[in-house]
Amino acid sequence: PTSSHLVGLIGTGVGPSLTPAMHMAEGRAHGLDYVYRPIDLTSLSLAPERVGEVLTWARMLGFDAVNVTHPCKQLVIEHLDAIDPVAADLGAVNTVLFTEAGAVGHNTDTTGFAHGFTEGLPDARLDHVVLVGAGGAGTAVADALLRLGCTHLTVVDLDVDRASTVARELVGRHPLAQVDASSFDKLSILLPHSDGVVHATPTGMAAHPGVAFDPALLHPDLWVADIVYRPLDTALLAAARAAGCRTLDGGHMAVHQAVDAFALITGLTPDADRMSQHFRRL
Ligand code: NAD
Incomplete structure (x- = not known):
């Protein structure tokens, strides 16, 4: 078992994303060596259709997992070895774990919205x-x-x-x-x-x-x-x-997609309140 994690974010224009900072701060709080880097298809001049190759390279270069965002959430599916049933139903994947069973897809946008909704508008x-x-x-x-x-x-x-x-x-x-x-x-x-x-x-x-x-x-x-x-x-x-x-802002979904992805990637239970407080200071 290793306590170091290398994670990427594949998409176009992902440079300014707040997700890497959220993951790395939570990783530090758990005492992990957790590095999360954007892999920006725009600055790499790579067409979104090449997401399958990027996935292969990431795996070969030692990444443990990637988040996948616009415009690759559907394109990535044909390059996976297995897919979680919720993500398969939705037809979209935003988290890929590189495991012994190969590249396994999940969708934490949908689970993240649900968790954020339950947190912010309980009993609605x-x-x-x-x-x-x-x-x-x-x-x-x-x-x-x-x-x-x-x-x-x-x-x-x-x-x-x-x-x-x-x-x-x-x-x-x-x-x-x-x-x-x-x-x-x-x-x-x-x-x-x-x-x-x-x-x-x-x-x-x-x-x-x-x-x-x-x-x-x-x-x-x-x-x-x-x-x-x-x-x-x-x-x-x-x-x-x-x-x-009663209102719910978009930060709940943004935070909980990261909370759920962090849990999948590390197998640890992240502190959602701590991640939320950090996100709201970014
Ligand atoms: P998208 O382009 O796939 O879909 C936008 C949809 O809105 C389209 O179907 C479009 O026809 C429709 N639409 C209806 N009224 C519109 C109007 N007045 N102007 C423009 N479009 C209109 O985009 P998406 O990926 O579904 O993202 C939508 C928004 O959701 C993003 O802009 C972002 O702000 C937000 N978002 C938030 C989170 C989060 O974690 N909180 C995650 C993803 C996206």
Whole structure:
């Protein structure tokens, strides 16, 4: 057994990611020699389609594990030797462990959202939840909500075909739940009767300021979760607080994807509160 760990983050533009700092601080707190480095496909001039080769090189160069992010979470799957059932259902992998059995894929975005949700909005009602944004992150969130016991999920996206496709796939994976698709213009009908809304579009990030839907639709019986985490306090969350809603910021998912990955990589139980406090100081 070795107490040293070498971990990478494969994706485009991953240089500024806060995930390496989160892992390394937690590794230090456990007394590990834990090195976590970005492997930025953009600065290496490597096309995302070459992720399989990068995986092979990482393994040959002695990495113990990698996180995989945009745009490689689907592309990486065909290069794995085994895949955890939750990640296989989702069709996306963000953590690859190099084990004796080969490269094994997991998805801690979906487990991380679930753990962050349970931490930040305990006892929140999940009878009818609206998900705004059906991209890669939104799909991981949808699976998490349905595993947490959401009985009716409505998926909304500017791209209505995408919302319908995602909803259909979710029904296939969660046959006991009601999952449907809708459009932005129906939010005025949906939100007054919903328990909660999760926002998973890029709106609210520094590069895409604003709120994705009319904040006048928010009401005190609705909880509001935003997965945007740069900034942590988005215009949507400010409007939700002003409307009297319980809120959850995107830091919970960002931290818990790292908490769950650290646990998989090291076999140790990370201190989620310590990782969260560190993340919020970064
Ligand atoms: P993506 O591009 O795959 O999907 C975004 C989806 O939002 C698309 O389907 C798009 O059609 C839809 N959309 C709906 N309304 C939109 C609008 N007004 N403007 C733009 N798009 C709109 O992106 P993704 O990978 O799913 O990530 C979405 C956001 O989630 C990211 O920008 C990031 O802020 C956040 N995110 C957070 C975490 C976390 O750990 N907290 C993790 C991953 C992503």
